[in-house]
Amino acid sequence: MSTHVNEVTQRQSDGAVAQARGRTAESALPAPADVYEDQEGLTLVADMPGVSRERLDVRVDGDKLLLEGSVQFELPEQAEALYADVRSTLYRRSFVLSRELDSAQIQATLKDGVLTVRIPKRAELRPRKIQVKGS
Amino acid sequence: MFGRLTSLQNSLVEDFWRLHQELDEMLGDGLSSSGAIRSSPRGSFPAINVIQTPAEMQVFVFAPGVDPKKLDVSIQQGLLTISGERQIPVQEQASYYRQERFGGEFRRAISLADEVDPERVDATYRDGILRVRLQRREASRPRQIEIR
Numbered sequence: 001m002s003t004h005v006n007e008v009t010q011r012q013s014d015g016a017v018a019q020a021r022g023r024t025a026e027s028a029l030p031a032p033a034d035v036y037e038d039q040e041g042l043t044l045v046a047d048m049p050g051v052s053r054e055r056l057d058v059r060v061d062g063d064k065l066l067l068e069g070s071v072q073f074e075l076p077e078q079a080e081a082l083y084a085d086v087r088s089t090l091y092r093r094s095f096v097l098s099r100e101l102d103s104a105q106i107q108a109t110l111k112d113g114v115l116t117v118r119i120p121k122r123a124e125l126r127p128r129k130i131q132v133k134g135s
Numbered sequence: 136m137f138g139r140l141t142s143l144q145n146s147l148v149e150d151f152w153r154l155h156q157e158l159d160e161m162l163g164d165g166l167s168s169s170g171a172i173r174s175s176p177r178g179s180f181p182a183i184n185v186i187q188t189p190a191e192m193q194v195f196v197f198a199p200g201v202d203p204k205k206l207d208v209s210i211q212q213g214l215l216t217i218s219g220e221r222q223i224p225v226q227e228q229a230s231y232y233r234q235e236r237f238g239g240e241f242r243r244a245i246s247l248a249d250e251v252d253p254e255r256v257d258a259t260y261r262d263g264i265l266r267v268r269l270q271r272r273e274a275s276r277p278r279q280i281e282i283r
Contacts, residue, residue, distance in 0.1 A: 005240035032235035036226055043229070047236055049181075049199040049263035072262075073195070078188045083245075086197060113199030113263015 028092035031067065031115075035095075039127060041120035042101065048091045049113035056110055058117060060103045065095045067115065100125040173244040174216070180221070180237035181265075185245065192251055192269045196243070199263030206260065208267055210253045215267065218242040250274075 033046040048056070050071035057068040071089040097103055102122045109116050181198040196217050198206070206219040225237035247269065255270040 028219070031232060032237070034223070034230045034231065034236050035233040036229040038226065038229040043226075045236065047199045049197040052262050075186065076191070076193070079186045079193075080188070082185040082187050084184045084190075085186050086195075087179070112201070112260075113197075115167050 003092060027088055028090050029071075029086060029088045031069075031091040031093050033093065044095065044115075044117040044119065046091075046093060046117075047114045048110075048115050049115065050089075051091065051110070051113060051115075053110055056108075056115065058108045058115070059105075060097070060106065063097050063099075065097050065103075065106070065117070065119070067091070067095075067117070069115070092128045159265075171246065173246075176245055179243070180241050181217075181243065183217075183245070184189055192248065192271065192273060194245060194267040194269070196265040196267070197263065198241075198260075198265050201263075201265075203260040203265075206258075206265060208258050208265070209255075210247070210256065213247050213249065213251075215245045215247050215269070216242065217244075217265065217267070 031046045031048050033044055035042060035044050037043075044065075046067060047067045048067075050073070051069035052072060055070045055072060057066070058065050069079070069091045071086075071091075073089070097119065100121050101119050105120045107118045157227075181196050181201075183197070184195040186193050187194075194215065194217075198219065198221070200223075201219055201221045205221075206217070209216050219243065220240045221238055223236055248271075250271045251269045253269075253271045256267065258265060258267045
């Protein structure tokens with residue numbers, strides 16, 4: 001019930017995390033990330049525990065890759081905080097992409113609070129193996 | 136109605152903040168270095184939040200990408216222990232630019248209030264958060280005394 005209602009409020013304010021961002025001057029949570037490269041492209045893996053697909057926003061703006069997500073706590077009424085390592089409900093990270101990457105082909109998957117973003121290199125710019133012909 | 140729900144979340148985040156600021160002032164680095172022998176330094180994996188209501192205590196463990204089968208939640212002598220392992224597969228053929236994510240075994244412990252009933256605990260894992268709910272014993276819940 002509360003989940004549903006919150007989703008409605010978020011959609012109204014256009015953008016999955018606009019609501020969370022506008023609420024308070026919350027500082028974003030760190031989303032620890034791994035980045036690695038192979039011949040076909042780059043892979044970015046980021047921890048965003050508590051973020052569901054509906055509350056995740058992955059987009060490319062110019063040469064910037066933006067990752068944003070908000071945490072949904074299902075808290076009972078009369079809840080009182082006893083201890084908190086996590087003091088915000090918003091994750092935000094951005095990375096600058098380079099030209100050889102094909103931003104139109106980016107794919108993102110989210111599983112158990114782990115976001116994986118695959119950024120392929122432009123096909124024409126992938127390293128090619130040149131065949132050496134015998135004489 | 137929307138306002139009430141978001142303001143509940145909002146005020147909780149603010150409560151977390153306020154509580155931490157107070158603790159930071161008192162202790163220097165918040166509860167994580169409160170001196171408890173089993174406490175973990177700030178930034179340890181996994182992060183933990185604890186809340187309470189008159190009826191229960193809830194522990195949120197931020198453990199993304201962990202196989203729930205490899206999570207162990209146990210209570211012994213008033214101590215809730217959460218341990219497990221997170222395996223980060225290494226791509227042998229790839230070159231790494233950044234490796235910030237925690238991999239390996241972890242353990243965190245939380246002292247419970249005496250009134251928590253160790254027989255009535257449930258744990259669920261969703262979107263990378265393990266939530267442990269502990270019920271308080273009926274007798275220890277705050278009761279409203281009627282004034283005649």
